[in-house]
Amino acid sequence: MKIIGITGGVGAGKTQILEYLNNKYGATICMADEVGKKLQKKGTECFDEIVAHFGEEILDEKGELDRTKLSDIVFADRVELSVLNGIVHPKVKEEIQKKIAREERKSTNLMLIEGALLIEDHYEEICDELWYVYVEDSIRRKRLKYARGYEDCKVDQIFEAQLPKDLFMRHCDRVIDNSGQFEETKIQLNKIIEDL
Numbered sequence: 001m002k003i004i005g006i007t008g009g010v011g012a013g014k015t016q017i018l019e020y021l022n023n024k025y026g027a028t029i030c031m032a033d034e035v036g037k038k039l040q041k042k043g044t045e046c047f048d049e050i051v052a053h054f055g056e057e058i059l060d061e062k063g064e065l066d067r068t069k070l071s072d073i074v075f076a077d078r079v080e081l082s083v084l085n086g087i088v089h090p091k092v093k094e095e096i097q098k099k100i101a102r103e104e105r106k107s108t109n110l111m112l113i114e115g116a117l118l119i120e121d122h123y124e125e126i127c128d129e130l131w132y133v134y135v136e137d138s139i140r141r142k143r144l145k146y147a148r149g150y151e152d153c154k155v156d157q158i159f160e161a162q163l164p165k166d167l168f169m170r171h172c173d174r175v176i177d178n179s180g181q182f183e184e185t186k187i188q189l190n191k192i193i194e195d196l
């Protein structure tokens with residue numbers, strides 16, 4: 001089984017690329033954000049550790065994490081972000097390794113692991129290749145405003161919490177430029193899959 005890590009900054013189109021590769025090539029997909037969200041549900045070890053550090057003010061009326069409140073805290077303060085990362089990231093990686101083991105037993109051909117922080121968290125240890133989805137910052141900003149209603153300051157804060165282009169380029173084996181029409185991205189992806 002080939003294990004590919006798909007990374008890149010917020011709003012680069014990683015999720016869209018994953019969907020395309022799943023539909024066209026039947027790749028098994030695993031999204032680090034989704035794994036993280038499940039591990040942060042009320043009653044989990046991760047949830048308890050987050051509440052112990054950040055306090056009950058970050059809960060909503062149902063007692064679940066209020067992701068907007070937590071996001072406002074951590075993206076405004078690097079120290080708080082690193083505390084949250086320290087709680088969540090090791091458990092996410094462990095869970096992803098279990099998923100990989102399950103797919104290996106099913107003799108899956110291609111598994112894609114998607115996340116913005118694969119380099120920081122050393123996913124090269126568990127992936128055969130890392131692919132960088134690149135989109136010019138100004139275009140990512142426009143797409144995030146349009147699709148998610150993110151304000152400029154939120155985009156700036158998240159950009160600052162992620163790696164710059166040169167570090168993504170240095171650590172990744174392939175680059176996919178998704179700054180243009182998605183049809184152009186599909187052509188790049190088809191070529192890469194043929195090469196694999």
Ligand SMILES: CC(C)(COP(=O)(O)OP(=O)(O)OC[C@H]1O[C@@H](n2cnc3c(N)ncnc32)[C@H](O)[C@@H]1O)[C@@H](O)C(=O)NCCC(=O)NCCS
Nearest residue numbers: 009010032033036067068070071084085088092116161162
């Ligand atoms: C801060 C949180 C609560 C915000 O949740 P929310 O639902 O509003 O946004 P979402 O999770 O979809 O994140 C939006 C985007 O922000 C970026 N982002 C998320 N966490 C981080 C982080 N720790 N460092 C840098 N960028 C991040 C990613 O590009 C992500 O796609 C959440 O992202 C979180 O718990 N992050 C810390 C854990 C983490 O890193 N998860 C992602 C991979 S495991």
Ligand SMILES: Nc1ncnc2c1ncn2[C@@H]1O[C@H](COP(=O)(O)OP(=O)(O)OP(=O)(O)O)[C@@H](O)[C@H]1O
Nearest residue numbers: 009010011012013014015016116143147180181182
């Ligand atoms: N080539 C493209 N042209 C126009 N819009 C695009 C293109 N690729 C992706 N998008 C749009 O840009 C937005 C961000 O894409 P997506 O959610 O896939 O990013 P992401 O990299 O998964 O972000 P995150 O790091 O937050 O998970 C979405 O609304 C998506 O539909």
